Amino acid sequence: MSDTPRYLSTRGRAPAATLGEAIAAGLAPDGGLYVPERLPALDPTDFDAQGTLANTAATLLAPFFAGDPLASELPAICAEALDFPVPLRTLPYRDAQVLELFHGPTAAFKDVGARFLAACLRRLPRADARPLTILVATSGDTGAAVGAAFHRQPGVPDSNVRVVILYPDGLVSPRQAHQLGCFGDNVQALRVAGRFDDCQRMVKAALNDAELQRDVPLSSANSISLGRLLPQMSYYAHAALAFWRERGAALNFIVPTGNLGNALACLWVRALGLPVGEVRLACNANATLPEFFAGRDYAPREAIATLANAMDVGAPSNFERLRWTFGSDDVALRHALHAESVDDAGIRHTLAAHAREHGEVFCPHTATAVHLLDRLRASGDTQPWAVVATAHPAKFEQVVEPLLGHPVDVPSALAAMLQRSASAEPLAAADAALERWLREQATA
Numbered sequence: 415m416s417d418t419p420r421y422l423s424t425r426g427r428a429p430a431a432t433l434g435e436a437i438a439a440g441l442a443p444d445g446g447l448y449v450p451e452r453l454p455a456l457d458p459t460d461f462d463a464q465g466t467l468a469n470t471a472a473t474l475l476a477p478f479f480a481g482d483p484l485a486s487e488l489p490a491i492c493a494e495a496l497d498f499p500v501p502l503r504t505l506p507y508r509d510a511q512v513l514e515l516f517h518g519p520t521a522a523f524k525d526v527g528a529r530f531l532a533a534c535l536r537r538l539p540r541a542d543a544r545p546l547t548i549l550v551a552t553s554g555d556t557g558a559a560v561g562a563a564f565h566r567q568p569g570v571p572d573s574n575v576r577v578v579i580l581y582p583d584g585l586v587s588p589r590q591a592h593q594l595g596c597f598g599d600n601v602q603a604l605r606v607a608g609r610f611d612d613c614q615r616m617v618k619a620a621l622n623d624a625e626l627q628r629d630v631p632l633s634s635a636n637s638i639s640l641g642r643l644l645p646q647m648s649y650y651a652h653a654a655l656a657f658w659r660e661r662g663a664a665l666n667f668i669v670p671t672g673n674l675g676n677a678l679a680c681l682w683v684r685a686l687g688l689p690v691g692e693v694r695l696a697c698n699a700n701a702t703l704p705e706f707f708a709g710r711d712y713a714p715r716e717a718i719a720t721l722a723n724a725m726d727v728g729a730p731s732n733f734e735r736l737r738w739t740f741g742s743d744d745v746a747l748r749h750a751l752h753a754e755s756v757d758d759a760g761i762r763h764t765l766a767a768h769a770r771e772h773g774e775v776f777c778p779h780t781a782t783a784v785h786l787l788d789r790l791r792a793s794g795d796t797q798p799w800a801v802v803a804t805a806h807p808a809k810f811e812q813v814v815e816p817l818l819g820h821p822v823d824v825p826s827a828l829a830a831m832l833q834r835s836a837s838a839e840p841l842a843a844a845d846a847a848l849e850r851w852l853r854e855q856a857t858a
């Protein structure tokens with residue numbers, strides 16, 4: 415098959431991989447991120463106007479999967495992973511749209527990528543009969559989404575995969591901590607006496623430990639996996655196509671941004687030829703991207719803590735893919751995108767004002783994007799914008815409720831998780847502590 419795409423590393427020093435190999439590996443062996451050799455071209459008329467989100471995803475992703483053993487499974491993978499609504503809702507008082515990505519099992523957009531990755535890994539053949547242990551370091555949302563995606567469920571084929579979640583003890587919201595610890599069975603949570611960076615370092619050390627890997631087969635599910643990035647394109651394509659059919663115009667998006675996975679998916683949809691207009695990145699006080707887009711050199715740094723904690727990123731991991739997308743031409747890249755920072759005061763003000771004046775409640779991450787919409791409208795802009803809502807406000811009740819003065823309704827899937835009992839084992843913030851724990855588990 416001549417049109418089977420190959421996947422290359424952004425650093426150019428790893429052999430080309432098939433899609434299945436790239437998804438199974440996560441990171442390329444040279445430390446780079448996998449990208450397709452070239453992005454395919456699609457046309458709005460390729461898509462079924464009556465189709466579901468899963469149908470749109472299957473059409474959109476078919477060229478990426480062409481020739482791969484997973485290709486024949488793609489419609490089933492999409493149906494399994496994208497089985498919840500992703501509505502494009504009108505926000506009447508700003509004449510704008512809200513793309514709600516939080517109707518999945520853990521109430522944040524990471525459900526889309528985690529469930530798709532799980533659906534792929536379930537179908538990829540493995541030579542090893544021992545269970546595969548997926549390590550996830552999380553500052554909150556990723557761990558829950560990955561846990562929920564791999565948790566053994568009646569009716570879903572058992573994948574012989576178990577998930578170990580590492581999170582910084584005391585540094586996630588109480589509801590996030592409960593979510594992380596409520597799975598049990600093949601999903602275990604470790605509360606690490608350290609920061610998110612410690613969790614990430616411990617996971618990397620375990621993955622790079624060849625001796626440990628011989629005894630305990632390990633993999634990762636972090637946000638740089640193509641298996642998480644590719645499916646995130648589906649909701650942008652689905653929403654933009656629906657808007658274009660109805661209004662005959664391209665839809666512009668404002669995307670709350672941390673590691674750039676969600677926003678990059680939006681840009682790729684535009685690059686494929688679908689009707690996405692302008693893309694704006696809404697960042698919190700971590701200003702690495704806004705400073706780059708203002709013309710300064712790219713300068714990754716340590717993250718600072720903000721109210722939008724899932725976006726507390728000082729060195730966005732997908733920046734390499736973003737540069738690749740524009741042929742490493744920073745001038746072209748700066749022309750194609752726009753990024754702005756919103757500090758905690760701006761987040762607070764936006765949450766309180768929209769609740770008071772319009773009865774609309776957003777999560778702190780979504781508030782950064784809503785703030786940029788407010789700035790645009792205040793400057794006289796009348797373009798069609800969609801604000802991307804990345805999580806349900808009930809996940810961040812400690813931030814949101816004091817600003818509203820009343821409780822936020824909890825969505826039913828989240829409420830069900832909060833009713834289950836939860837537990838997490840304590841672990842020291844040392845690489846050796848994780849290694850010892852993994853070896854003990856494997857022989858237990």
Ligand SMILES: *Cc1c(COP(=O)(O)O)cnc(C)c1O
Binds near residue numbers: 805
């Ligand atoms: C992960 C996350 C983000 C940031 O997404 P990136 O893909 O890392 O840019 C924004 N909001 C919420 C709620 C998240 O969980």
